[in-house]
Amino acid sequence: MKFRNAFLALALLAVPASAHHSYAMFDMQKTIALQGTIVKFKWQNPHAWVEVDAVANGRTERWAIEMTSPNNLIQQGFKRTSMKTGDKVTMQIHPLRSGSKGGSFGAVKLADGTVLGDWAG
């Protein structure tokens, strides 16, 4: 039963493939965490977008994260002011399969502990 639910969850995750472009570029089975600072949060169709300066192994790397549409984000509780430049966050993403520093947004934990999106684990 648990496996079946997991499969269903994957099937649901796969659904956005019918949207603006295919999600095949992302490894949707894999979730990684970025800890860092918001560089820019762009609230615009066809996808909202957020850039994060993430600290890993003492080095800062800039990641570009694609999100769903602003109107879908509103349904998840987001506002265009939910993330501001300089905010400290932890973000879960599904990374690009190419290995470039980008991915598809999963969830974010803001500095005040607020969680937006589907936090895994």
Added chain:
Amino acid sequence: MLRYASLAAIALAVAVPASAQLGAATKSPPPEGLSEGEGAGYAKGKYAELDALPDWGGIWFVQFGGSGGGPPAVPKLKGEYAERYQAWRAEVTANDGVVRRARSNCSAPGMPRIMRLAQYPYEFLFTPGRVTINQEAWMQTRTIWTDGREHPPLEELDPTFMGHSIGHWEGEVLVVDTIGISDALEIDTGMPHSAGFRLTERIHLDSADPDVLVNEMLMVDPEALEETFSVTVRYRRDRNGALIEFQCSENDRNPVDEDGNTLYQ
């Protein structure tokens, strides 16, 4: 003298488009099956009748898992259309699951796929003689003529992304018939259809939940489909929501390269 003549020539050149517009306005003939004085162009005096229509206010998001679970319905293609789909599948498999694009990601999917999008909501507007569906996706507008007009003959229709839709109300149900959808578009990802593709929709509120709108779609295509393809889409309401502007070229981070691969920038 020469200088004056040049100035006059420039003035004339500038004036030409305006003078063309100032001539008699284009007078289109009445829509197919209607007489002059009938149809959506003559809405004045008919707005009060709209209040009898069902309550579809707000914006609507496609609801997933709303079709009773189970695997999604798949169109049964035949002949060369089935072969084209198999060739497409083989290519996607060979390309590590990546679908190559022949068009920009800023190009809308058109009908019928645009009625089934995950990320972008819809609104339905009633005016006398027509229902207008505004789609946040690519800021597309779909018109359903409910003024009694008929389809023009298929050969006279421009094949378009939206096709030509006529509809009528059966009680609380909007029944829509659409032809003239471009055969460059798809029934579902990778699944082509012919110029003879036809879509019927029955759109109504769910009797069990007035915040759910149901669209029962039936698709036929004598050349491409083995049997009628039936899919039901359910939309959930956000009563006070509003569509958000969609200017794809202003935020195009996914251009398509010369090999058809979607980039990430």
